[in-house]
Amino acid sequence: MAKTNPFEFLQEVREEANKVAWPSRREIMISTAMVFIMVAIASVFFLIVDSILHRGVQWVLGLAG
Template sequence: MAKASPIEFFRQVRQEVQKVTWPTRKETTVTTVMVFIMVVLASLFFFLVDSLLGLGIATILGLGG
């Protein structure tokens, strides 16, 4: 592969960036909200699983009161 000069490199980068389909503001907002919702759901799921496993282990070991 032939090495391009810095000027040629930046010209090629500019051409490639022009080919990118950038998301709209609405798409970005919807995607961001969905990520936050999924983070909250995942954290609740893992909290519940951790609590149930902790309760189960405490009961098995006789530490549950």
């Protein structure tokens, strides 16, 4: 296994980092907004499913008032 000195390693890391296609600020903001929207939708969905299951279990156990 070939050993590389730390300076060569850092230079190679810098070269590779320059090859990365970084997203623009606008793309990051849109992606972040989409994540928040999807989290909100998933939260509402699971709230509804949980409520339905809760009522169903109460009905099966005869605890419904």
